[in-house]
Amino acid sequence: MKKILSILLVATMLVAMFVMPSAADDKVNYEQEFDFLKKAPTVDGEVKKGEYGALPVHSYPNDKEQFEDTEHNKFDNTEFDFYAGWDADYLYMAWVVKAEYHTGLPEKDYNGDNVFDANDYGYMWQYSCVQFIFTPGAPKNGETTYQAGAYDGNYLEVGLTLTDKGEQVRVCWCKPTAAQALEVNDWDAAIVTEGDTTTYEVRIPWTKSGLNSTGTGAQFGLTYAVAAQDFYDTKCGMIEWQDGVLGGKKADNAAVITLAGGNIEESSLVVVPDKTEGTVPAEAEGKTQITIDGVNTAISAEMAYLYTDPSTIATQNTKWATCVLLAPVEGEEGVYSVAEVVVGAGADIAFTTELTDGMLAFAAHSDGTGAGMDRKTAATNLALDSKVKFFGVDFDKADTTYTNAMFYVLEAEGETSTEESSEAESTAESSEVESTVESSAAASEAESTTATESSEAEKTEEGGLGWILWVIIAVVVVAIAVVVFVVLKKKKA
Helix, strand or coil, X not given: CHHHHHHHHHHHHHHHHHHCCCCCCCCCCCXXXXXXXXXXXXXXXXXXXXXXXXXXXXXXXXXXXXXXXXXXXXXXXXXXXXXXXXXXXXXXXXXXXXXXXXXXXXCCXXXXXXXXXXHHHHHHHXXXXXXXXXXXXXXXXXXXXXXXXXXXXXXXXXEEEEECCCCEEEEEEECCXXXXXXXXXXXXXXXXXXXXXXEEEEEEEHHHCCCCEECCCCEEEEEEEEECXXXXXXXXXXXXXXXXXXXXXXXXXXXXXXXXXXXXXXXECCXXXXXXXXXXXXXXXXXXXXXXXXXXXXXCCCCEEEECCHHXXXXXXXXXXXXXXXXXXXXXXXXXXXXXXXECCCCCCXXXXXXXXXXXXXXXXXXXXXXXXXXXXXXXXXXXXXEEEEECCCCCCCCCXXXXXXXXXXXXXXXXXCCHHHHHHHHHHHHHHHHHHHHXXXXXXXXXXXXXXXXXXXXXXXXXXXXXXXXXXXXXXXXXXXXXXXXXXXXXX
């Protein structure tokens, strides 16, 4: 009888191990404190004893439960320590990586423009480097929306590496919505390789961090990846903390960092810039009006942006955007003429018109229907040489987002023309493009619906499996109770 009781107890424990939810998932939204540093570390590529406190914040593989294992991880005898701290002026971080490989970024043409320059630095992930993401405030998976598109959102993403000639280079893949003026070269950094160890060390001014606030108790998100590899395609060696960088960006998975100690009053870092928000002029009534979300460098689903430098638009996510090139009309303040309209169809666009000073580029992106699609359709239907006029926009503030910035069609090409053939051609072109847009929207909506249904089905399946396991536990518990009752009854007899 004792054997039966033991077997039943062990079975109950095993089932419970699989069914009971864990108290926390260390690989997502782990909570971590960064300590206040009374003495500022020297940013020289060497972490000296006690410089960041007695111990690192965490280590790999010692704290492996906090890291995400992916198909990118083929580490061979690699380990590293992560250090961090802060003071009134700066955030300090350092990675001390001991590994077999520390291959720098080879100086070659990666993007096909026949030169090796800052546009090629983004390929550092193929070699040895450190990448990290800051979210402006505390992230929460499933609740916050710092991640807007597959590779962009309201966060700062940075990479640090050495070239194969030992030159330190940095790249910024994404900037927070309210801090588009951030430049990684405003930071102090040092990367030093000695023997089998490479140290990456950075000092970031709070005013150049893109975070919402600083001071004791302030919170933000952090996720990072360390690459120690000769060449990714040959043998990859990448590991990430908090499942937010590799295999697609997931900023909302970042750890929640809290600034501890220091007794410094928490203060806001977000500077609300002046912005011009004009009232819709009377002459815009009855005209096509298109809303602009902001002057920015990233474009994601259902958003629209105005680019003051059209040459950068080919580097953005414009695959499903309608992009309108606008040229200033001489002698008419605030008035622009439509020079080119390009509808993205699965590939990033580039204008064929020669770019000249003063030109603007408007991009309207939508993955579905509704206001975003209406705006995209309106942009698609703008005829060449149509005149548009802006209001509520300050072109001198390229890092500013606007809540009431718009433009309207002042005069559409052919609007006052009496040539029926011209009107017929314009109508045919508009119908054709509109049909393309509607087909794209329908396909996108169907794809979105399918993905949603699939997700709901998975959740239902998981829920059903959970109930089955709970039923099994209940049955086991009842069986144990019956056996105990029978045993006790026999003893009394």
